[in-house]
Amino acid sequence: MMLTIKDLHARVEDKIILKGLNLTVKPGEVHAIMGPNGAGKSTLGYVMSGRDGYELVSGSIEMNGEDLMEMDIEERAQQGLFLAFQYPVEIPGVSNMEFMKESVNAIRKARGEEALTAAEFLKIAKEACKQVNLPLDFLKRGVNEGFSGGEKKRNEIMQLILLKPKLVILDESDSGLDIDALKVVADGVNSQRDGKRSFIVVTHYQRLLDFIEPDYVHILADGKIVKSGGPELAKEVESTGYAWLGKPEEAGA
C-alpha cells in the first residue's frame, strides 16, 4: 500500500482539527479530496509532511509500510513524499535553481544515486521549466520571490517533475490559475502519472478533475472523510455544494 491512514486525530495549537480520518491509497491511484473551507484538507498535508505545530494526537500514517510520523521532515521527502503547497513560501536570496538542485541531490543521495553536476542539473531544470511554461529566468530568481500566484503554483509543479516522488499531495494547485495555466499544471501532473506514482489532489473545483481524472473522490468535512465515491461525486458537489453536510445521517450513508 502506498499510503494507509488510520483513525488520524491531529491538533494545531490547542485545537483538534483532524478527528478520525481514514484513507488508503494504492500505487498509481489518484484520489481527489474536496470539502468546505477550514475542513482540515491542508492540515492533512501538513501533518503528513511533518510541519512544526501540526501534532499527531492518535492514529497512524504509513507510507509504503513505514511509519511516517517517526521520520524527520526531510526524511519523509527523501522517502518519496511531495507536498505541492497551497501557499508556496518565498525565499529571497536563495535562487530557485540552487534550491531545486539541492533538493534533487538530497533526494538522489538518499536513494543511493550520484549527485548531479551543475551542468547536468541545468539541463533537466531547463526542460522542466519549459514544461510548466515559465521563462528560464525563473530559475535564477529567488525562490517564489515576487512570483504571481499562478507562477508559484507552476513552480511547485516544476519541483514535482524534478523530484520524482512516490506520493504527491497537490493542495489546491489549481487555485488562482487562469485556464491556460490550469492546463499547464494538469498536463505537468499527468506527465508524472506512470501507474506507480500516487496522487492526492485537494481541490474545490470539478474543473481540475476534468483534466486530472481521479479514481476516487472523497469529501473531507470537520476533520474526517464523510463520503467517498467515484468521479461522479465531484460533479455532484459542483452542483449541490455542501449543504447536505448539515444532516449527519445523510452524510454517513
Next chain:
Amino acid sequence: MSDWLAQVIDRADAVANAQKDELASLRQNALAELKQQQWPTRRTEAWRYTSLHPLEDMTLPALSQDVPAVPEIDGVDSLDFVFVNGKLQGDMPKLPKGVSVGGLTDSAMQAAATEVFGTVKPRTHLFGLVNDVLATDGLVIDVAAGAKISQPLRILNFVSAGSETHHRVLVRIGDEASVSVIEHGAGSGASVNTAFAEYALGAKARLEHYRFALHGGDAIHIGGAHFSLGTEARLNSTLVGYGSQLSRLDYDVIHAGQHANAKLNAVYLLAPREHFDLHTNIEHAVPNGTTEENARGIIGDRARAVFNGRIHIHRDAQKTLAELNNRNLLLSRGGTISTKPELEIYADDVQCAHGATVAEIDDKALYYMLSRGIKREQALVMLNFGFIQELVAQMPNKALAKWLEPQLRDRFMLMDVRNGS
C-alpha cells in the same frame, strides 16, 4: 589624553618637519584640531559599543615579511595598485586616457589632492584626523571631466603582523566622468592600520565603489569612506566587512548637489570573537536627493557587531527620499548586535524610512526547504547565506560578485550555524 594619541601627536610633528608638500598646511590644521580632541571612552556616543583598549594595549611584534598574493579575479581586468604595509609595490600600471594617479605627496597630483584632502571627510572623526597627520602613503586619483573609465581601479592594502600604517586615498571625479574603484584591505596579524578614502564627485559624475575590509584576527583596522555628491551625481557603493579584534569604519555620504542618488549596501559576516563597527552618516544638505542604504550582517559565535545609521535631512532639503534598513541575523546566543537608527529630519516634505531588525531564522522558509528533502544544516546555511547573498547579487560588477560569493560562502560555512530558536 591617552598615551597612544600623545605619541601620534609627537610623530605628527616629525611628519610635518619631513614633508614640505602642498598638504603640509592642511596637515597642520588637522593637527591643531586633533590636539583639541578628547580620547573616546565608553561614554563617548560614537564609541559606546567599541572599546579602544585593544589599540591602547597593542604591542606590535617584529614586522613579518609575508607578502600575500594579489587575488586574480576572473572577468575583472583591473588597474592594480598594491600596497604592502603602506608602501606601493612595483610600478604604476599604464593608465587609460582621462585618469591620472599618483602618490599622496606627488607634486603632479597636488591640485586634486589639496582640493579633496579633508574636505569630504568630516572633521569629527578622531582617527580621520590621525590619518590626516600621519598618512604619507596612499593614492590620489584624478578623473578628468567627461572621462568614462571602464577598467576598475583596484587599490590593495595588505598589512602584515607588526606593521603600523596610515593609508589615504583621495579621488576627484570630474563632471560627467565615471569610474569604478575597489578598495581591498586584508591582513590578520597583530597590526594597526588606519585607512581613509575621500571621493569628491562632480556634477553628473558616477562612482561605482567597493570596499572589501577583509581583515581578521589581531589586526586593528580603523577607517572610512567619505563621499561628496555633486548635482545629479550617482554613487553605488558596496562594503564587505569581516571584523577583527577591532574593526571600525565610518561612512559619510554628503548630498552637496541636488538630484544626486546614493545607493549603499553593506554586508558583514562575523565570527568567532570578531568585532565590527560600522557608522554611516547620510547628509542631505540640499533638496531632491535620494539615498537607499541596506546593511546586513550575520553574527556567529561570540562576535560583536555595531551598526549606527544616521540620516540627517537639513531644513532646506525638501523632497528628499531616504531609506535605511539594517538587518542582522544572530546565529548564536553568545553573539551581540547593537544597532541604532538616528534620524534627524528638519525638512517637512520628505520621505524617510528606517528599519532595524535582529532576525532569527524564518521557520516557514526552513520548513519549505526541509519538505523538499534538504538536510537541516544545509537548509540553514542556504537560508542564512541567502540573506546577504541578496546584496552581493546587487553589485553592479557581476564578475566581482561571482568572485566574492564563494569566499563569503566558505567563510559562512565555517561559522557555527545553529537554529536561532
